[in-house]
Amino acid sequence: MGAQLRVYRQKIKSAQTTKKITRAMELISASRIYKAQQRVASSTPYSRAVTRAVSAVATYSNVDHPLTTEPAVIERAAIVIFTSDRGLAGAFSSNVLKEAEQLTALLREQGKDVVYYLVGRKAVGNFNFRKRSSLRSWIGGTDLPQFDTAKEIADEVVGLFNTPASEGGVDEIHLVYNRFVSMIAQVPEVVRLLPLEVVEGVDAPADNEVFPLYEFEPDVTKVLDALLPVYIESRIFNAMLQSAASEHAARQKAMKSATDNADKLIKNYTRLSNAARQAEITQQISEIVGGADALVTTDDDN
Amino acid sequence: MATLRVELVAADRAVWTGEAKMVVAKTVEGEIGLLPGHEPMLAILGAGEVRITLEDGTGIKANAEDGFLSVEHDVVTIVARHAELA
DSSP states (O other), X not given: OOHHHHHHHHHHHHHHXXXXXXXXXXXHHHHHXXXXXXXXXXXXXXXXXXXXXXXXXXXXXXXXXXXXSOOSSOOEEXXXXXXXXXXXXXXXXXXXXXXXXXXXXXXXXXXXXXXXXXXXXXXXHHHHHTTOOOSEEEOXXXXXXXXXXXXXXXXXXXXXXXXXXXXXXXXXXXXEEEEEOSSSOEEEEEEEEESOOOOOSSXXXXXXXXXXXXXXXXXXXXXXXXXXXXXXXXXXXXHHHHHHHHHHHHHHHXXXXXXXXXXXXXXXXXXXXXXXXXXXXXXXXXXXXXHHHHHHHHHHHO | OOOEEEEEEOSSSEEEEEEEXXXXXXXXXEEEEEXXXXXXXXXXXXXXXEEEEOTTXXXXXXXXXXXXXXXXXXXXXXXXXXXXXX
């Protein structure tokens, strides 16, 4: 077998092996998206209920709560970045990191100090590489988020939020994550978590409208104290679930195109190797013919 | 007769939803019974049993803890971090 032919055969084989892997990953992701989407859907009633309740308190009572009031000067902001643990998911993690980068630039411009919380190995790797520091990171389980992790993150950020800025606390908390739009579109999204900004779900009551008189048990402040951490947990958990669904979708898409590319490569190399084989045969024939001719002429000479 | 629309949701799923005649739940201040027409309310849930009485008189029991309870326009929402039907 000619050298050229052997090289092509090797390349075909390696493309085939890669294709097997990417194909398997594609199928795995495809089967997991469905589950991840379902988890997003099944956590929706909770977050909707929590959001409605928060809106009710915010709209129908006028209490000043540290979590809802905007501090006069914002010295430091925290950004929570949700990436994936594993790569091979296209631009999934880098999109989020880029978005966080932009947000950082914006916040710095406003004269705020920025600190980070990282979720997912990819974010940690990126920060290590750029020799940046983060306050805390969570790795493992980004493809199957657990509520306990969300609670841990929430406790941490609320704790930091309640610490005065002079002691290293923050006045603002942002989340950056991939929002799952559809199987083919995942959009990096920035949400300001604290101080609470938009409370969806309830329309602001018109001025002449009579407020339903809410009764709070035990009292408004205590209810808010209990409710807001829950709200934050549910927002964080929702972000994690969205990010997980997006990760699977992004990976499926990336692996699908990798498989397609492998197919294309195999096809091209097969063509090339066929041509090489044919060239080799042609050469051998012409060598034989040439050789035979040469023999005939030598015979004639004698 | 008016009924209550009850939603019992846990962090990761909706545990039970449906129409009911009466709901008894435990808040941090003590047990509270809710009938249709109850005034809007928001309360912190204490750990304990939630009893839902359906229109035909049968009861459903569930355990819920660590959450809150809201009533508004005959819609009762019980939101708990951990909740399950007993």
